[in-house]
Amino acid sequence: MNSKNVLVECIPNFSEGRRPRVIKALHDAIIEVKGLKLLDYSSDQDHNRCVFTFMGNPRAVKKAVLVAADIAIGKIDMEKHSGAHPRIGAIDVIPIVPICNISIEECVELAKDIGKSLANKYNLPIYLYEAAATRPERVNLADIRKGNYEGLKTEIHLPERYPDFGPAEMHPTAGATVVGARNPLIAFNVNLGTSDLAIAKQIARRVRNKNGGLRYVKAMGVMLQEKKIAQVSMNLTDFTRTPIYAVMEMIKMEARRYGVSVVGSEIIGLLPQQAILDTAAYYLQLPEIEPIQILENYMLE
Amino acid sequence: MNSKNVLVECIPNFSEGRRPRVIKALHDAIIEVKGLKLLDYSSDQDHNRCVFTFMGNPRAVKKAVLVAADIAIGKIDMEKHSGAHPRIGAIDVIPIVPICNISIEECVELAKDIGKSLANKYNLPIYLYEAAATRPERVNLADIRKGNYEGLKTEIHLPERYPDFGPAEMHPTAGATVVGARNPLIAFNVNLGTSDLAIAKQIARRVRNKNGGLRYVKAMGVMLQEKKIAQVSMNLTDFTRTPIYAVMEMIKMEARRYGVSVVGSEIIGLLPQQAILDTAAYYLQLPEIEPIQILENYMLE
Numbered sequence: 001m002n003s004k005n006v007l008v009e010c011i012p013n014f015s016e017g018r019r020p021r022v023i024k025a026l027h028d029a030i031i032e033v034k035g036l037k038l039l040d041y042s043s044d045q046d047h048n049r050c051v052f053t054f055m056g057n058p059r060a061v062k063k064a065v066l067v068a069a070d071i072a073i074g075k076i077d078m079e080k081h082s083g084a085h086p087r088i089g090a091i092d093v094i095p096i097v098p099i100c101n102i103s104i105e106e107c108v109e110l111a112k113d114i115g116k117s118l119a120n121k122y123n124l125p126i127y128l129y130e131a132a133a134t135r136p137e138r139v140n141l142a143d144i145r146k147g148n149y150e151g152l153k154t155e156i157h158l159p160e161r162y163p164d165f166g167p168a169e170m171h172p173t174a175g176a177t178v179v180g181a182r183n184p185l186i187a188f189n190v191n192l193g194t195s196d197l198a199i200a201k202q203i204a205r206r207v208r209n210k211n212g213g214l215r216y217v218k219a220m221g222v223m224l225q226e227k228k229i230a231q232v233s234m235n236l237t238d239f240t241r242t243p244i245y246a247v248m249e250m251i252k253m254e255a256r257r258y259g260v261s262v263v264g265s266e267i268i269g270l271l272p273q274q275a276i277l278d279t280a281a282y283y284l285q286l287p288e289i290e291p292i293q294i295l296e297n298y299m300l301e
Numbered sequence: 302m303n304s305k306n307v308l309v310e311c312i313p314n315f316s317e318g319r320r321p322r323v324i325k326a327l328h329d330a331i332i333e334v335k336g337l338k339l340l341d342y343s344s345d346q347d348h349n350r351c352v353f354t355f356m357g358n359p360r361a362v363k364k365a366v367l368v369a370a371d372i373a374i375g376k377i378d379m380e381k382h383s384g385a386h387p388r389i390g391a392i393d394v395i396p397i398v399p400i401c402n403i404s405i406e407e408c409v410e411l412a413k414d415i416g417k418s419l420a421n422k423y424n425l426p427i428y429l430y431e432a433a434a435t436r437p438e439r440v441n442l443a444d445i446r447k448g449n450y451e452g453l454k455t456e457i458h459l460p461e462r463y464p465d466f467g468p469a470e471m472h473p474t475a476g477a478t479v480v481g482a483r484n485p486l487i488a489f490n491v492n493l494g495t496s497d498l499a500i501a502k503q504i505a506r507r508v509r510n511k512n513g514g515l516r517y518v519k520a521m522g523v524m525l526q527e528k529k530i531a532q533v534s535m536n537l538t539d540f541t542r543t544p545i546y547a548v549m550e551m552i553k554m555e556a557r558r559y560g561v562s563v564v565g566s567e568i569i570g571l572l573p574q575q576a577i578l579d580t581a582a583y584y585l586q587l588p589e590i591e592p593i594q595i596l597e598n599y600m601l602e
Binding site: 007009037039055056099100184190244245248262263264265266267269270271272273276277279280283284285286287289293294295296297298299300 | 563
């Protein structure tokens with residue numbers, strides 16, 4: 001891997017889940033982009049929504065968003081859209097996630113760059129959220145989408161609902177779009193050697209941010225009914241600041257209070273390589289394992 | 302990463318370290334091959350030898366070996382070769398190393414395939430070594446190279462020195478070639494919280510295969526003079542069977558006998574990602590971390 005190898009994940013959500021032709025057009029436009037890998041896509045008729053997950057260098061990601069936006073704006077009319085899922089526009093939300101050799105701050109810049117391009121090209125109101133938010137009340141997506149497309153249309157002229165870029169007026173068909181940057185989520189679950197759910201709940205309380213635990217941990221206790229095993233089920237929202245190994249060790253420490261051991265764990269879905277390098281380095285007492293030490297990384301595109 | 306992503310490392314050694322033009326011709330031919338990454342190359346005038354380290358799918362690796370062999374056979378004359386390093390031919394030795402989604406057995410097949418191609422195309426005697434060896438006395442490279450080019454030339458007609466492929470007669474200019482497969486080496490060193498070299502030596506004895514320790518560990522005790530720290534310095538010769546974490550934990554266990562702690566470690570050079578996934582999975586008590594869970598792997602060529 002050369003140092004230029006920068007990877008960003010992007011998960012744009014479009015307000016179209018019923019017309020296969022439009023979904024296919026979005027899909028085909030995205031996979032045409034060079035230096036980009038489509039990891040997943042799905043659509044839902046009830047939500048009337050489709051979601052693409054792709055990854056690549058920032059330039060490729062921006063290009064993919066813009067070509068897909070062009071199709072969405074041409075084909076999706078929010079005036080005719082209905083669906084169970086909250087939404088304010090044809091290109092409803094564009095989260096940008098740092099994966100490799102890029103900081104969350106740089107992803108904020110990329111989100112703003114994409115937002116400006118969309119605003120300028122289509123006269124589209126753009127809201128920045130999460131790490132890119134310009135005010136505290138816009139960090140959460142739900143707050144920006146309050147009232148949905150229909151509600152925002154009547155309130156967008158109010159100062160508190162002014163967009164960050166573009167006009168204070170909804171696009172006649174495409175509505176508005178939310179763009180932002182957030183860290184990758186790691187779904188990490190730890191199984192306890194007990195069927196006592198109360199213990200898992202107590203440990204979850206201790207380890208999570210909300211009750212005084214680790215800053216970037218959301219946790220709850222759940223019961224794995226089949227295995228009769230209590231589990232601490234977690235989302236790690238910034239593994240660079242609250243590493244996986246620290247969560248694991250804290251759970252073991254709290255479990256000792258109950259004479260309970262950790263019997264296993266699971267990582268659900270995908271995660272950046274760095275999270276694993278950090279974990280192995282900690283336990284092997286290495287200062288760090290550098291990505292350039294991993295042979296496979298030299299084959300990255 | 303799709304399941305087709307197979308990576309092999311290959312480190313061919315050529316008997317040319319003095320003519321930059323020939324070394325450059327080898328280099329240029331190798332980097333032309335698609336699906337291949339040249340990781341390193343070096344040459345030495347005293348040894349009169351150059352070494353290329355490259356990686357790619359088996360087809361690309363075979364192609365790179367063949368195009369480089371064509372140049373080596375055309376330009377290197379063993380009758381005129383002198384150098385400090387043991388050697389029997391222009392393409393002296395071709396080690397093949399499994400990195401990703403390929404077994405050592407499959408690398409043995411690749412080594413045989415390459416060996417047969419070289420034998421057939423150039424009438425070149427080929428010896429198989431390490432995991433590809435056809436008899437115990439040919440496992441070690443040094444045994445095959447006994448007597449060097451000059452000595453083998455007079456003995457190649459003896460049954461015990463018959464090549465595995467090709468004629469029992471040296472190629473008039475290119476001599477003979479050794480091809481084989483071996484596992485990747487991981488250079489792993491563990492620093493102890495003591496300046497007592499004797500303790501590092503005792504632990505090295507306990508942990509290494511030679512004295513009853515772990516099968517795929519070579520170890521010695523060394524002194525880091527500047528830091529005044531004793532170190533167990535190791536080569537792990539098959540991390541899939543003797544994993545890094547097992548070595549680490551065994552060293553900690555032995556160090557406790559002396560009331561000594563592990564103060565750090567180092568991995569020198571490159572290693573396959575799998576070695577790190579295995580380590581992280583052990584300490585996180587995960588059944589395994591699959592390569593398809595690592596986001597970056599989707600960008601592998």
